[in-house]
Amino acid sequence: MSEITRSDQRTNFFNLLQRRSERSAFNSDRVISGRDLTSILEAARWAPTAHNMQNFEVVIVDDPRILDTIGRVHSTTTHEFIVENYRQLSFSEDELIRKGVGILANSFPPEWLNPDGDFHETDDMEHGFLDSTMRSCPLVIIVLYDPRRRAPGSTGDFLGIISLGCVMENMWLAANALGIGVQIMSVFSEKSTEDELRGILGVPPELRIAYALRLGYPIEAERPHLRVRRGVGSFAHRNQYGAHYEPDVTD
Ligand SMILES: Cc1cc2nc3c(=O)[nH]c(=O)nc-3n(C[C@H](O)[C@H](O)[C@H](O)COP(=O)(O)O)c2cc1C
Incomplete structure (x- = not known):
């Protein structure tokens, strides 16, 4: 295996910073290749999970008829x-x-x-249908939570829920590295939406829909949107909570 150089590491780091939510329409002429999908699923496979419980399954939806049916599912905003x-x-x-x-x-x-x-x-408001979110989307990965694969001793399976976040981030970073846009869709786990989707996808009652990734190739002209973050100094504390941490920005 080739050695990972410092320059590779920095490139990987900057790729990580470029990850972003893609909420606009995707290019409907471009599908996700099987090879790229495999890479994204490998990234899910190798995600860290508490106690290595791998408490997830995924349903990959790329059949246009099923995508269309999902687009007609009701979504409610609480x-x-x-x-x-x-x-x-x-x-x-x-x-x-x-x-x-x-x-x-x-x-x-x-x-x-x-x-x-x-x-x-x-x-609670009837938000409408999922079609506005699903528009032009060639592929959705629906992530299912399996509470039976619970991290031992974790109250409320808190660690298991964190693990699902690790799976999300791994797939998101993999897609990003391949130039594929991702939008997370939490609405898929909202009770009434989940119930409808459960029927469409045949999800068994013991599993929960955690979230979905909507994937596609972004249309460049629609991309820019403002992204902001708190400064490192506003959330990092040195040695004691509340003690100022000054980020080192020297090279
Ligand atoms: C657990 C989780 C749920 C999210 N749910 C949604 C969602 O339902 N719809 C959406 O557009 N973005 C969703 N996001 C994306 C966040 O809104 C987004 O990451 C945040 O606003 C920062 O923007 P960025 O991803 O462009 O850096 C979710 C992210 C996480 C981690």
Whole structure:
């Protein structure tokens, strides 16, 4: 096996920083090759999981008829989501840059964005169908959680849930390295959506739908969107919680 050089390591690191959510339409003329899909699934396979329990299965959907059926599944937005989502929204790029956390309000339907709205009175909303999210998407990987493969002694299988995140990130980074765009779709795990999908995909009752990855080739012109993060100094603490950590930026 060839030696991994420092320069390779830095390239890998910068590839990692380029990972991003691709929420716009994909190029409908380009499908994901079997070879690339295999690489993404290998990345899932080698993800770290608590106690090596590998507590997941995946359903790969690339049949256009099934993709179309998934697009017609209802999705509901809960009252809780609307209230919590509203609290963290930014209404301008400047606000988002200042906060360094959350997402821009323009990603969401206007009815969720009324600052004067009485959100505590809002019932769960029929969001519509999944078709807007599924548009032009040639392939979806649906990740199933298997609670029977529980990490030993982990209350609430907290470690198992973290493991599902590792699986997500491994597949996401692999797809990114191959130039394939990914959007995570949490809505697939929302109870009523999950129940409908369960029927379509034949998911047995002992498994839960955790999330899905919507994959495709991004259309370059639609790509730019502002991404922000907290500074390292705002979440890292040196030796004691609350003690300032100054990131070393020297080469
Ligand atoms: C557990 C989890 C669930 C997520 N669910 C969604 C989702 O349902 N829809 C979506 O567009 N992005 C989803 N995301 C992506 C995040 O919103 C995104 O990573 C974050 O806003 C940072 O943006 P970036 O991925 O472009 O760096 C999810 C990410 C994680 C880790």
